[in-house]
Amino acid sequence: MTHRIRYIMVGGFLGAGKTTTLGRLAAHYREEGFNVGIVTNDQATDLVDTNTLRSQGFDVGEVAGACFCCNFNELIDTMGNLSVEERPDVILAEPVGSCTDLVATVIQPIKQLFDAEFEIAPYPVILKPSHGVRILKNEQGRGFSPKAEYILKKQLEEADVILINRIDELSPEEVDEITSLCKEQFEETPLIRMSAKTGEGFDELVEFLTQQGEFGHKILDIDYDIYADGEAELGWLNSSLTLRSDEEFELDQALLGVVQHLQSQLLNAELEPAHLKVIGLWEGFFGVANLISSQTQAELSLPSKCNVKQAEVIVNARVACDPELLEDFVNESVSAVAKEFNLTAEFRQTQRFRPGRPVPTHRFATPGRE
Structure with a gap:
C-alpha cells in the first residue's frame, strides 16, 4: 500500500x-x-x-x-x-x-x-x-x-x-x-x-x-x-538586523524592549496591532518576544535566558496602518533599545508592503469525496 x-x-x-x-x-x-x-x-x-x-x-x-x-x-x-x-x-x-x-x-x-x-x-x-x-x-x-x-x-x-x-x-x-x-x-x-x-x-x-x-x-x-x-488594511513588515555590543547584554530584555517600545508607539497613535514578533538568535540560543493585540501585554514567549555580545534579530510586524509609518516605528523602537543597552544596530533587510489581492492557483467549489 x-x-x-x-x-x-x-x-x-x-x-x-x-x-x-x-x-x-x-x-x-x-x-x-x-x-x-x-x-x-x-x-x-x-x-x-x-x-x-x-x-x-x-x-x-x-x-x-x-x-x-x-x-x-x-x-x-x-x-x-x-x-x-x-x-x-x-x-x-x-x-x-x-x-x-x-x-x-x-x-x-x-x-x-x-x-x-x-x-x-x-x-x-x-x-x-x-x-x-x-x-x-x-x-x-x-x-x-x-x-x-x-x-x-x-x-x-x-x-x-x-x-x-x-x-x-x-x-x-x-x-x-x-x-x-x-x-x-x-x-x-x-x-x-x-x-x-x-x-x-x-x-x-x-x-x-x-x-x-x-x-x-x-x-x-x-x-x-x-x-x-x-x-490590504494591514501594514506588513519583516526586518532583519544585527545587534552588537562590546559588553554582554541580556538578549531577552532587548527583544522584549523592542516590542514594548512598539506597543507604546502604536497605543499613542491609536493603531491596532494584529501581531508583533521579534526573535533573537546567537550560537544555538534563541528568544522570542511578542504582542498579539492592543489590550494585552508584550510578553517574552520563549526566553533564551542568555547574555550575548551579538545577536541576529528578525522583526515581524502586522499592524492596521501604513507600512511606511510601521517601518518608522520599528526603526525608532530598535534605536531606543540600542541606546538603552548601549548597542549598535545594523539593519540588513526590510520588506514592507500591504498584501495584494488573493489570486488562488486553484479553487474547488465542490468538495471531493473520500
Missing part, C-alpha cells in the same frame, strides 16, 4: 498561537516515532515562525512571497523537499494569518489532485480571544474595520473544529463567554478549549486530529473584494 502523508493545516488569525500549537504538535508526533515536516508561510521572507521552529530542531520548509493558496505549486514542491532522505509521516502547515478560503484553495486541491500522496486531517482554526471576543460581540472600538474582521469570521466558518486558545490567560467567566459566542455563531462546529502554551486541552486536539472522514469540506461563500480590502 502506498505511504500517504498525513496533512495537518492549522489556521487562525494573526497572533492566534499557530506556531506554538504546531511546535507542540510536532514534538508530540516526533515522540510517537513519526517523521514530521513543517511548512510555514508568509507574504515575505525573514519569518520569525520559521526561525523559531527550526531553532527547536524541526525540519521546516518555508513558502514565502505569497500565501499557500496563491503559491500552491510551491507548497507542493516544498512539502516534497522535506526530509528527502526520510519521507515524513506527518506534515504540519501554518498558513498566513490573514488568509481564509483555505478549504477551497488548499485542502480541496490537495485532496483532489494529490490524493495518492496525502490524506487530509480535520482542519482546526485557532481563535485568539483578545480580538475574537470583541469582534464576535460586535463591540465598538474593536481595532479593525469590518472588512478585516470579515476575514477572521470566515476563517472560523470553514473550520472543522474551533480551538479557543490562551485559556490560561482568561478567567472561567471569560472562557464561558467566548465559548457561548462561538456556539451561537458556529453552532455546528465542535469546540476545543486549550492553551498551546501550557498544554491544557492538547490531548483533546490530538485525539480530534486522528479522526478519518469527511473533513475539509466547508466551501465558503466568500466575497473576494471584501477579503482583499480587509487584507
